[in-house]
Amino acid sequence: MAEQHRRVVEGLPKIVTANHLRGGDVVYLRSDRSWTAALAEAALWEGEAVEDGLDIGRTAETDRAVVGVYALDVVVDDAGRRHPRTWRERIRAAGPSVPYGTAALAALQGS
Secondary structure (H helix, E strand, O other): OOOHHHOOOOOOOEEEEEEEOOOOOEEEEOOOOOEEOOHHHOOOEOOOHHHHHHHHHHHHHHOOOEEEEEEEEEEEOOOOOEEEOOHHHHHHHHOOOOOOHHHHHHHHHOO
């Protein structure tokens, strides 16, 4: 897999992310080691602690809970909201950009 989109910027806080293995949803690691689909609930990892977060994620990957674990850069605004640095991660955080699943298929077919 190409790694260009995963270049990190030193000094920015990170969020550990992956995809849920069963559903494929984008998920983020919480400080309690659970996964959430809400970027706002994700733990922020900084400095050497980033590797700790990645280790937790890799363990979840070994346990087949998630796949594709990596750290993404975020910018935290004055209100404490997290904003992914790259467009790719902003799109991932916003959810699917096209309809999918049985409900979406039914809507497209007019059912």
